[in-house]
Amino acid sequence: MTATVIPLPTTARRRRRPRPPDVTVRELGDGELDVLDAVFAGLSPRSRALRFHGATPRLTPGVRRALAAVDGHTHLAVAAFAPDGTPIGIARLVGLDAHHAELAVEVVDAWQGRGVGRRLLLAVATRGRAAGYDRLVADVLTENTGMRVLLASVLPVVDVVTNGPETTLTASLRAAETTTAA
Numbered sequence: 001m002t003a004t005v006i007p008l009p010t011t012a013r014r015r016r017r018p019r020p021p022d023v024t025v026r027e028l029g030d031g032e033l034d035v036l037d038a039v040f041a042g043l044s045p046r047s048r049a050l051r052f053h054g055a056t057p058r059l060t061p062g063v064r065r066a067l068a069a070v071d072g073h074t075h076l077a078v079a080a081f082a083p084d085g086t087p088i089g090i091a092r093l094v095g096l097d098a099h100h101a102e103l104a105v106e107v108v109d110a111w112q113g114r115g116v117g118r119r120l121l122l123a124v125a126t127r128g129r130a131a132g133y134d135r136l137v138a139d140v141l142t143e144n145t146g147m148r149v150l151l152a153s154v155l156p157v158v159d160v161v162t163n164g165p166e167t168t169l170t171a172s173l174r175a176a177e178t179t180t181a182a
């Protein structure tokens with residue numbers, strides 16, 4: 001009997017890494033610069049460029065302060081921690097108006113591909129809903145397949161606008177709204 005060879009789908013991309021269950025996620029408090037710094041330190045130059053849309057060898061004091069200045073409503077963030085307490089990722093929302101909040105997520109390279117980004121996104125979406133937002137807006141580099149796939153796998157993406165190297169994705173926080181784009 002001849003074996004049938006089924007080719008892997010061309011979308012096969014990366015090996016899924018083990019997902020330890022004991023990563024914890026909690027809301028970030030105001031002024032937790034140590035968490036911010038630890039996560040930034042764990043991002044490779046490539047991850048920093050994807051997150052900040054350009055080479056970012058360090059955070060300026062002003063940006064660092066602004067990223068740590070959460071208030072739980074117009075600027076809220078959740079952070080993930082490894083079993084030993086090391087900060088490994090942050091997802092944040094910054095209110096654009098009463099209904100829309102801008103989304104940003106980062107996971108340190110050593111922990112990417114283990115479900116941390118998904119957990120952070122789910123947690124920040126829950127917080128965003130509770131804070132009254134209807135939609136999340138993510139400005140991503142068009143080449144950032146990981147973030148695009150992650151967002152579409154967690155929330156219905158209702159609008160995609162690509163302008164050269166930048167793409168703006170809008171995702172709904174309302175369960176009834178269905179996906180129209182990805």
Ligand SMILES: CC(C)(COP(=O)(O)OP(=O)(O)OC[C@H]1O[C@@H](n2cnc3c(N)ncnc32)[C@H](O)[C@@H]1OP(=O)(O)O)[C@@H](O)C(=O)NCCC(=O)NCCS
Pocket residue numbers: 013014016046047048050051103104105106107108111112113114115116117118119138139140144145146147149150151153
């Ligand atoms: C994008 C990022 C947040 C994803 O975090 P992560 O912890 O690696 O993602 P997860 O392991 O939770 O992946 C969840 C799902 O997202 C999708 N995904 C994540 N990375 C992907 C990639 N590189 N290619 C395709 N899909 C990807 C998959 O559907 C994945 O599910 P699966 O592993 O079951 O297939 C992370 O890679 C990162 O911090 N990148 C640098 C900063 C950045 O790009 N931030 C976004 C700009 S705001």
